[in-house]
Amino acid sequence: MLTEYDPLAGRVAYLVTDSDVLVTEIRVAIVPTGKRTSRATVTYRRSALTERANEQVLAARLRRGLAAASARLPRSPLRRLG
Numbered sequence: 001m002l003t004e005y006d007p008l009a010g011r012v013a014y015l016v017t018d019s020d021v022l023v024t025e026i027r028v029a030i031v032p033t034g035k036r037t038s039r040a041t042v043t044y045r046r047s048a049l050t051e052r053a054n055e056q057v058l059a060a061r062l063r064r065g066l067a068a069a070s071a072r073l074p075r076s077p078l079r080r081l082g
Contacts, residue, residue, distance in 0.1 A: 010038075021053040022046060 003025070004013035010030035017023050025045040033039045048054040 018053075021050045022048055022056060 001015045002012070003015055004011055004027075006012070010032075011028070013025065013027040015023055015025050023046070025043075025047075027043045027045075029041045029043075030038050031041075044060075046057045046060055048057045
């Protein structure tokens with residue numbers, strides 16, 4: 001279900017239901033960063049409608065947290081062993 005549509009402001013949002021156990025809100029905001037470029041920010045917010053779905057919501061948060069932590073780790077060049 002579309003909940004927001006504002007092309008002039010570069011925003012759109014909608015809700016997606018998953019078998020009446022989970023509702024996900026997806027928000028997209030786009031801002032120009034140059035003459036022919038832009039940056040999009042996509043935000044997901046999940047709400048469990050049942051106890052079982054709470055596990056899905058918590059697992060998604062854990063995956064996001066691990067991905068964010070991994071992205072902050074310093075990168076080092078790979079070295080050949082031997």
